[in-house]
Amino acid sequence: MQKILDKAFDLVLFGGTGDLSLRKLLPSMYRAFIEGELPEDSRIFVCSRKKDELAKTVEIVETAFKKFMLPNEYQKGTYDEFAKLIVPTYVDVADYQKGWTELTTMFDKREENPRIFYLAIIPSIYGDCCENLGRSGLITSNSRVVVEKPIGYDQASAEDINANIAKHFLEDQIYRIDHYLGKETVQNLLALRFSNSLFEQFWDSKSIDHIQISINEQVGLEGRAGFYDGAGAMRDMVQNHLLQLLGLVAMESPNKMTASNIRNEKIKVLQALRPITGDNVGRYTVRGQYVAGNINEKLEPGYLEELNCGNSLTETFVAIRANIDNWRWAQVPFYIRTGKRLKRRSAEIVIQFKDVSHNAFEESAGQLTPNRLIIQLQPEERMQLILMAKDMTQLKTELKPVKLDLNFTESSKGFKSFGYKRLLLDAIAGNASLFIHRDEGSAAWKWVDPIIDHWQENKDVPFLYRAGSWGPSEAEDLLKNDKRAWFDIEA
Numbered sequence: 001m002q003k004i005l006d007k008a009f010d011l012v013l014f015g016g017t018g019d020l021s022l023r024k025l026l027p028s029m030y031r032a033f034i035e036g037e038l039p040e041d042s043r044i045f046v047c048s049r050k051k052d053e054l055a056k057t058v059e060i061v062e063t064a065f066k067k068f069m070l071p072n073e074y075q076k077g078t079y080d081e082f083a084k085l086i087v088p089t090y091v092d093v094a095d096y097q098k099g100w101t102e103l104t105t106m107f108d109k110r111e112e113n114p115r116i117f118y119l120a121i122i123p124s125i126y127g128d129c130c131e132n133l134g135r136s137g138l139i140t141s142n143s144r145v146v147v148e149k150p151i152g153y154d155q156a157s158a159e160d161i162n163a164n165i166a167k168h169f170l171e172d173q174i175y176r177i178d179h180y181l182g183k184e185t186v187q188n189l190l191a192l193r194f195s196n197s198l199f200e201q202f203w204d205s206k207s208i209d210h211i212q213i214s215i216n217e218q219v220g221l222e223g224r225a226g227f228y229d230g231a232g233a234m235r236d237m238v239q240n241h242l243l244q245l246l247g248l249v250a251m252e253s254p255n256k257m258t259a260s261n262i263r264n265e266k267i268k269v270l271q272a273l274r275p276i277t278g279d280n281v282g283r284y285t286v287r288g289q290y291v292a293g294n295i296n297e298k299l300e301p302g303y304l305e306e307l308n309c310g311n312s313l314t315e316t317f318v319a320i321r322a323n324i325d326n327w328r329w330a331q332v333p334f335y336i337r338t339g340k341r342l343k344r345r346s347a348e349i350v351i352q353f354k355d356v357s358h359n360a361f362e363e364s365a366g367q368l369t370p371n372r373l374i375i376q377l378q379p380e381e382r383m384q385l386i387l388m389a390k391d392m393t394q395l396k397t398e399l400k401p402v403k404l405d406l407n408f409t410e411s412s413k414g415f416k417s418f419g420y421k422r423l424l425l426d427a428i429a430g431n432a433s434l435f436i437h438r439d440e441g442s443a444a445w446k447w448v449d450p451i452i453d454h455w456q457e458n459k460d461v462p463f464l465y466r467a468g469s470w471g472p473s474e475a476e477d478l479l480k481n482d483k484r485a486w487f488d489i490e491a
């Protein structure tokens, strides 16, 4: 297998013993280590401001691996080898007097090695962290900073955070992560679109009736009540993951698949999103909040119970009918939806093609269903093309939908998609294609902000939906009004 990294690197994980590092980042590095992806002499600084925990860092990481990794991934011997890369580091991100001088001395004679500063910390201290990185002289021309969402809670606050980071890093050194872009099927979407003439010909309003993008979750708050209640599904999922997927589906072909070309094309799509304002907010958006209900025969509490609070207008579900005002997509609605505590965990993009212009078959042949291309990201990574064909078991012509099924888990031997691993290796290698440019984030906020403002100004009360359902019935109506329906992959 082709290797991504060819040079020993220094990865500095601020918030190294926090949830994100222990669940996602360090397991990703371990997986890359097993695959021989980590050059010898590389170092992973696991930073924490808990001095008393420092000696136990390797143990803390090991315990997390046992808990969060897939069965058989953690092996004692391999872990011990991997652990040699870990440098337990005491540093207080926000206080230059605490640990920064010691950290700096560990980088002597390593100017040439890529340095990656991963800010797995709360965004309110990104500015302090970058300030201290600048002050310590640790930022070389071969350094990059990786930042996690949420970057801000609206366009203005995102700009503040970005401006603080930009005081110390150039835009091409700033890697804003969206873990959805690390999913292999998402990247395969680009391959599918831009290396097959079959799709190139049919990827526009002449052939496509509409597009659905859904990220449905079964989980609830997962201990993040404080953050989530201030954010809601719109900021947590739509502003980033869903709009990123929409950008990839709708963008024009870049001249070359470089980071800046891909990002520029996505920005153009986001900027072409038709603003939803005034009365149109009520017409084209649906907000929901879950109440108690059964998922997999287990009674799950409602949002307010999970929150332990009697009142909150935060949405845990959003559905939107969006439009892109450009030549390619004129009159093609994009229906996007996401929610927590829904019936099933699934994420998919459904491209529904137009009906044939004339049905030449007898009525007895049955009804025609439209062709659909389904790009499934979760729970399995696969693509399916739904076509009409004759039922071969019948002498009479009876038509039925059949599936051309490309299941990557089966067809690509050994394929395992770990978004964070992919993204971390790209950040270390200096490939920014799958990271978000400042202007993309900004264009996304610009579209999302007026909708959220409208909800807030009007004290919009979310529609209630039962945990284990597909969200409020109003989300069904959003499509029903257009004589369409959400596509249920299982049905």
Ligand code: BG6
Pocket: 179, 217, 219, 236, 347, 378
């Ligand atoms: C995160 C959101 O970005 O994505 C979470 O903050 C959400 O609320 C998660 O649960 C979903 O990611 P995935 O990969 O599990 O679908």
